Amino acid sequence: MATTRTFKVWRGDAKGGEFQRFEIEVDEGMVVLDVLHRIQARQANDLALRWNCKAGKCGSCSMEINGKPRLACMTRMNSLPEGETITVQPLKTFPVMKDLVTDVSWNYEQNRRIPKFQPKPRDSDGAYRMYQEDVDRVQEFRKCIECYLCQDVCHVLRDRDGREQNSFVGPRFMIRLASLEMHPLDTADRIPAVRDEFGSGMCNITKCCTEVCPEHIHITDNGIIPLKERVVDRFYDPIAMLMRKIFG
Numbered sequence: 073m074a075t076t077r078t079f080k081v082w083r084g085d086a087k088g089g090e091f092q093r094f095e096i097e098v099d100e101g102m103v104v105l106d107v108l109h110r111i112q113a114r115q116a117n118d119l120a121l122r123w124n125c126k127a128g129k130c131g132s133c134s135m136e137i138n139g140k141p142r143l144a145c146m147t148r149m150n151s152l153p154e155g156e157t158i159t160v161q162p163l164k165t166f167p168v169m170k171d172l173v174t175d176v177s178w179n180y181e182q183n184r185r186i187p188k189f190q191p192k193p194r195d196s197d198g199a200y201r202m203y204q205e206d207v208d209r210v211q212e213f214r215k216c217i218e219c220y221l222c223q224d225v226c227h228v229l230r231d232r233d234g235r236e237q238n239s240f241v242g243p244r245f246m247i248r249l250a251s252l253e254m255h256p257l258d259t260a261d262r263i264p265a266v267r268d269e270f271g272s273g274m275c276n277i278t279k280c281c282t283e284v285c286p287e288h289i290h291i292t293d294n295g296i297i298p299l300k301e302r303v304v305d306r307f308y309d310p311i312a313m314l315m316r317k318i319f320g
């Protein structure tokens with residue numbers, strides 16, 4: 073059965089903007105992205121929003137719905153309290169381009185800073201061998217769809233101190249670092265850079281990033297904390313420090 077719902081959608085660009093109100097008919101089974109498309113078709117043909125797969129797999133339709141970073145294509149209308157106005161706005165951490173579309177290119181710059189995968193030589197028979205448990209550990213991180221919801225909610229990036237000075241790459245790229253560092257075939261050593269260039273010390277493990285991840289990646293417990301532990305083992309373990317002093 074169709075009902076009429078009220079939406080408040082942010083309209084504007086880099087110079088500024090405001091919320092626009094829409095009363096719109098919503099059918100059973102719709103997600104927020106469906107409703108935004110209906111608003112686009114019937115009431116605001118120039119409404120800008122980004123989407124691709126409509127299946128929670130491309131990470132394009134990230135936005136803030138009722139103040140929470142979410143995927144519009146995975147947010148069912150019946151999960152939002154009946155009678156309540158639904159507020160839709162662009163990700164707050166990244167600059168607005170138009171309406172619900174933000175410029176997330178900073179994230180691609182962070183990705184380029186990370187030293188790439190450097191595989192060890194193949195075994196004498198030409199094969200690569202890995203233990204299944206090592207494969208399983210990094211497999212979780214490969215589920216990332218680069219929606220940047222975790223980057224959006226991270227207060228270190230939101231407050232700009234991490235982003236403007238490139239001092240913290242953010243949870244998504246801590247996950248990428250973890251996936252490389254824990255990869256059984258990789259030979260590169262990124263631990264000094266994890267501390268000095270990528271800012272592992274700036275994360276205070278509040279776990280907000282983990283809470284919003286639509287792929288349910290345990291960003292903090294399985295990615296960031298193990299990276300922090302590797303930094304501590306390398307730089308703050310008293311025995312390792314003594315050995316370095318003696319043997320250089």
Ligand code: SF4
Pocket residue numbers: 225226227228242243274275276277278279280281282292296
């Ligand atoms: S746990 Fe760390 S990376 Fe995640 S939101 Fe908090 S500060 Fe950011």
Ligand code: SF4
Pocket residue numbers: 215216217218219220221222223243244247284285286287288289291
């Ligand atoms: S880690 Fe999760 S929240 Fe962050 S970009 Fe990947 S899928 Fe999105």
Ligand code: FES
Pocket residue numbers: 123124125126127128129130131132133134143144145146
């Ligand atoms: S449209 Fe692809 S994740 Fe929503």
